[in-house]
Amino acid sequence: MGKTPLQVCAVLVALSGIINILVSTISSKWRVSSSSGTIITSTSIFEGLWMNCVATSTGSVQCKRFSSVFSLPTHTQICRALMIVSLVLGFISCILSLFGLKCTKFGTSNENTKGKIALTGGLIFILSGLFCMVAVSWYAAMITVQFFDPRYLGTKYELGPALYIGWAGSLLAILGGSLLCCSCKRKKKMKTGGYKYNYSEPGKEFREFKEINEKSRAYV
Numbered sequence: 741m742g743k744t745p746l747q748v749c750a751v752l753v754a755l756s757g758i759i760n761i762l763v764s765t766i767s768s769k770w771r772v773s774s775s776s777g778t779i780i781t782s783t784s785i786f787e788g789l790w791m792n793c794v795a796t797s798t799g800s801v802q803c804k805r806f807s808s809v810f811s812l813p814t815h816t817q818i819c820r821a822l823m824i825v826s827l828v829l830g831f832i833s834c835i836l837s838l839f840g841l842k843c844t845k846f847g848t849s850n851e852n853t854k855g856k857i858a859l860t861g862g863l864i865f866i867l868s869g870l871f872c873m874v875a876v877s878w879y880a881a882m883i884t885v886q887f888f889d890p891r892y893l894g895t896k897y898e899l900g901p902a903l904y905i906g907w908a909g910s911l912l913a914i915l916g917g918s919l920l921c922c923s924c925k926r927k928k929k930m931k932t933g934g935y936k937y938n939y940s941e942p943g944k945e946f947r948e949f950k951e952i953n954e955k956s957r958a959y960v
Contacts, residue, residue: 744842746923747858751837754865754916758830760909761872765823767902768793768803771883773895786900789820815882822875823906829868830913836861837920859924865917869910876906 768788784795793803806812809820838844840858842851880903886892 743923747837747841747920748843750862750916750919750923751834751841752916753919754830754837754862754913755834757865757869757909757912757914757916758827758834760905760912761823761826761830761868762909764872764876764902764906764909765789765827767900767905769900770879770902771897772900773897785895785897787897788900788902789816789823813882815878819875819879822871826868826871826875826910829864829871833861833864833868833917836864840924855924859921862917862920862924865920866914867917869913869917872906872910872913876903876910879903 766788768791769786770788771786773785783797786793786795791803791805793801795801809817836857840854840856840861842854880899883897883899886894887896887898
């Protein structure tokens with residue numbers, strides 16, 4: 741695969757990862773209430789980074805935004821910040837990658853400069869995926885700790901679908917960024933301009949000189 745198709749494929753993969761990260765960030769199903777130990781559940785509770793919702797068995801859903809940031813748990817506040825930073829980095833890396841693609845005419849036409857821009861975009865894609873990975877994994881770890889803690893008396897939650905979307909998005913962003921970085925690898929140039937050395941078999945010049953002398957004596 742040439743560099744240009746590889747770059748386009750890498751940007752598309754990373755872009756799909758950023759879209760998944762965006763969907764995960766705005767989703768309200770980071771954690772859903774557990775139904776273990778109950779026979780019939782008339783309501784279900786699910787919560788995200790921005791609001792919590794209650795769904796009834798009749799299909800109605802009521803959501804309420806969090807009134808104050810300071811009333812949220814510490815890990816929720818930090819996960820919010822990490823996801824926002826991840827999205828900002830993803831937006832920046834998308835712009836840089838478009839300028840760094842060889843098939844585009846944006847910015848400069850210098851191939852070396854375009855390679856550096858694409859490499860920077862790929863590294864920022866990887867960084868964006870890592871920020872999302874940390875946020876989603878940390879949130880999932882807190883859910884797991886509370887679920888298996890017998891002293892926790894609050895509502896026990898399970899992992900919501902938004903977490904899996906976030907994991908998929910972070911992996912796609914890291915994969916796309918890595919492919920974009922690999923497409924910018926320089927080819928090693930062969931060194932030229934060295935001295936040329938002619939190898940001659942030992943004794944060859946002496947035999948040629950001897951044959952010439954013998955021919956000259958024969959003519960005499």
